Amino acid sequence: MQLLKDKIRTSAKITDNRIIQVDNFLNHQLDIALFNEIGKEFKRRFSAKEITKIVTIETSGIAIASITAQYFNNVPVVFAKKHAGLNMNKDVYEAKVFSYTKNQEYLIKISKDYLTPNDKVLIIDDFLASGSALLGLYSLLAQSGAEIAGVGIVIEKTFQEGRKLIEEKGLHLESLAIIDSLQDGQVIFKE
Template sequence: MKALVDKILEEGQVLKGDILKVDSFVNHQMDIKLFNEMGIEFRRRFENKEVTKILTIEASGIGIACVASQYFNFVPVVFAKKTLGGNFLGDAYESEVHSYTKKQTYNIKVSKSYIQKGDKVLIIDDFLANGRAALGLIDIVRQAGAEIVGIGIIIEKGFQEGRQVIEDKGVRLESLAIIDKFYDGKVFFR
């Protein structure tokens, strides 16, 4: 997606450890015009699929999932929680997820009230690196007996194993920007 690639080249910063900092437009401050264009693109890429829920993981996926929802007839957006507040009641689906960026493992949870058998779930997230967050979300959808329509990713690190991990699970993956490599502080795309 040209607008996203241009924004990454203009504002993204490559940090030590192959981390791409896009917090000025994706995961700290959000560029809503760009999010809107990404939502339209996700709808285009999944135009032949029925979607009844969009699932993401807190926190960075929530913004794009909410904006994209309007292009899928305003279906509910559900997000897996990494930490539970006192208002979380009832049974939950759980899965373990390791964050590449934060180097931390979380036990994510989704209330059984919000994803159920018969739901057609589109998973949306900001980054795909090693695929661990996506695997956790796939696990939760399958625990619920729901159908996974596919996974939409804003930025994929194509040089890491995430795509293969997802495809090995038989899940369709659509990424809006795929990074081939980082070299000398620059981003190179496929």
């Protein structure tokens, strides 16, 4: 997706030749016009699929998933909680996820009320790198019996093992910008 790649080239900060920080438009300040173009592109790539629900994970996936849902007939968005409040229903699906950007393990949770075996789910997230968050979501969805119709990612880094782990599960994965290398602070996209 050219618009997204251009935005990454002009706005992302690279550190340590492997970390790409996109707080400027994706993870802290949110570029809503760009998110609409991202939503349209996910619809184009998953147009053949019947989708009844979009599932994502706290925090950065929520805005992208919500804008994207508008292009899928306003299907409900459900986000897995990393920091459940005291008011949360106790009857939940849960899975462990390790966050490298926070160097911490989380228990992520989705209430059993919001996933059923009848759901056909599009998973949306901002990043695919190690794949840990996506495998956690995969586990929650497998517990619920819902069907995973596809996985839509905004930015994928090919030099970590995420794609391999997702493809091993037989999932249809679409990433809008695929980064092969961040060596020397340069973003090299996969052709």
